[in-house]
Amino acid sequence: MPRLKSYLSIVAAVLVLGQAVTAQAVELPDFTVLVEQASPAVVNISTTQKLPDRKVSNQQMPDLEGLPPMLREFFERGMPQPRSPRGGGGGQREAQSLGSGFIISPDGYILTNNHVIADADEILVRLADRSELKAKLVGTDPRSDVALLKIEGNNLPVLKLGKSQDLKAGQWVVAIGSPFGFDHTVTQGIVSAIGRSLPNENYVPFIQTDVPINPGNSGGPLFNLAGEVVGINSQIYTRSGGFMGVSFAIPIDVAMDVSNQLKAGGKVSRGWLGVVIQEVNKDLAESFGLDKPAGALVAQIQDGGPAAKGGLQVGDVILSMNGQPIVMSADLPHLVGALKAGGKANLEVIREGKRRNVELAVGAIPEEGQELDALGNKSGVERSSNRLGIAVVELTDEQKKSFDLQSGVVIKEVQNGPAALIGLQPGDVITHLNNQAINSTKEFTDIAKALPKNRSVSMRVLRQGRASFITFKLAE
Template sequence: MRSYLSGLFALVLMAQVTVAKAELPDFTNLVEAASPAVVNISTRQNLPQREVASQQMPDLEGLPPMFREFFERSLPQTPRGQGGRQREAQSLGSGFIISADGYVLTNNHVVADADEIIVRLSDRSELKAKLIGADARTDVALLKVEGKNLPTVKLGKSEVLKVGAWVLAIGSPFGFDHSVTAGIVSAKGRSLPNENYVPFIQTDVAINPGNSGGPLFNLEGEVVGINSQIFTRSGGFMGLSFAIPIDVAMDVANQLKSDGKVSRGWLGVVIQEVNKDLAESFGLDKPAGALVAQVLEDGPAAKGGLQVGDVILSANGQPIIMSADLPHLVGSLKPGSKVSLDVVRGGDRKTLSLSVGSLPEDEDQVAAISEGGSVERSSNRLGVSVADLSAEQRKSLDLRGGVVIKEVQDGPAALIGLRPGDVITHLNNQSIDSSKAFADVAKSLPKDRSVSMRVLRQGRASFITFKLAE
């Protein structure tokens, strides 16, 4: 009996192994078909000349490249024309051919500031590339090499990619050409710091320096993204890799090819996440949407009637779950087009139709105005003294009302991090146009319920929440 059970267990175990083995994907055909269109990209950048007196100049030519580079960096600089050595910086990355006549996609940071770009094909032949255009905001660059009937990748749709799906990367990590790594999609629509217009695909595919600009494939052998960034504390792979969706990249490439630049939709608002407390204070069923913390003067939102305190729940019928969803969606719209926004204002749901503006190329034009000063004392219920804004302060801040904090004492204000110089424009969903209005609203604040407050600090507006205890 024992022998029979042992044999049965072995059969079950073998069946489980067979099933698990059958479920794992085989990438061999994909790699064989796609690899010829994946290229290695190297760049050269001329750096300032450096001088070393002849008697102090070591013989660097016989040294290995890594040691030669180290010694050359240590040489003092020489003004041009005084016999110094010309030094070149080199960088490596990846890319892929999207058309048989030689258009190549890669990352902007791979080719930025390059004096020469060399594309090496899978047969090890090298071609000089011309930079057609680059977009720093999405980190996409379009190159052109001279060629005919070049191998190309198949382009997929990142929009239909699902979390948990298998994906594969081909690139040149640390200069090792055509290295293949695989993993799954960990998340979609990720926002990274200073990357507001790219809904990144997060994967656990091993990506390292040199993979940048290379393709991310689905199981059908279609490119669904461009490998762009990794999150790391060590400089190497840690299981967090980010790819630019191919839908976004191709839109950028097409604009670069036709116009030489990229135009993006823009509303002219500063938004923030809606957390549980803010959702409660604004009467929302759940924390979702983009809370309008600031409306920029003469921007598309101001002209279309969007107001501070509005919570945007959807745009053109697409739900805004996280606040980062809004710039992703609006940025993909063409300037001059219309966008329909569903908003909650004062507990009521409204639909606004706005004309989309064009995102300014200069980031400084998007920044908000700076803060103002202070005068006399007001309500102390929150542990804060406030004062009316002067006419000059209101003009500089582009505000019709508001109060400025003069002093923060012990109390709720100190606990939520308010500082002297902060400007309060809204309290408990009510506009504050004077220190008297602030005092009146503060006296009637509810207890044991989340209360919202809109604060401007150094030109940036945001809503914060707090609760008053019994």
């Protein structure tokens, strides 16, 4: 009898476990209704770009013989396919690309990525019923990688737009697009992180997901479980060329702001402070008297720019803007870029160890390519050595004018010592040491002589027109 009771207990436990697993499975989301309702408004986008005339010969194409069939097919699919003009003969070629998009208005406005349609001579949109229409490019914004297209139509299916600002890490999301040309492919995953910054992408707080995204998905919608678009699938992180578990989407709040501006005026206006900022790490936080690493450190200020006019100073650590905390330095461009030219920015900063507020009017961001002037590598005449292991010289009046500086010293020579270890080079301009402005070689030497030991010390260095703060420690 005890053995029978034991068996019955095991059976009961298995049944309870089975019920728990079944209940858990039932709770998993079902995407069928979402896909049925949303798919008609998701489109396939193909482009054609005319390439310069030249003779096309087999010798100009890579030799793919000997490769395994799957690899050969992969490379052939990725290469621009040449087309001869009608009537035969060689000459002009056409390169084609493929992507996705989605309809946001019944009269035919479509959102996609800028990189999907960049440099296209012809844009074709294929709808869910497989009809094809030529699209007009209304406007594009390379900085956010958003493009707005227009096709002719009435009462077209549209997608519901959500609020990306309400997203949280861990929420389910769904993507619909055309990876490798397979129309209306559905993939799912979760939000991995929000507000993610990517290199060279300063104005988009990306949504990071683990939704499988591949070539052809670009420009397609990312949905929440309510069937609302919360993002535009844009990029993946990969070392293989294919999906590796990390993908990024442009928040729909950002995309719609860009879309509305493109529709109204054909271009996008963004706020701009005219500063170069950098991350505050543990050592910099210690050198500036902060309790923990946070904020955006102002390393350089554009002369005559909004920050200079508003009283911001090099060495200020910006902790918040208009009440929004700056945890990582990349948070600042996201917030500033969302403002229009003339908008007010109330900055809370740490300056010389004290908190203060700086209010200024943001300007309009310059056209791409307009950067701070580069610094030259001219040398002065006065020379001074110091315990850092470098020889510095005064800036001449001509150099100050050329470099657009009021003070600082130029490194003439780097010897063995701390400076060599932290990567300083001849021609670097040092403007601040230990949070103090440098006005002469004597002042530099005096400050260097009094530097504390075994504590993080900051130094502001300009190299080729770019300024940054670096930290180091002097041993006993």
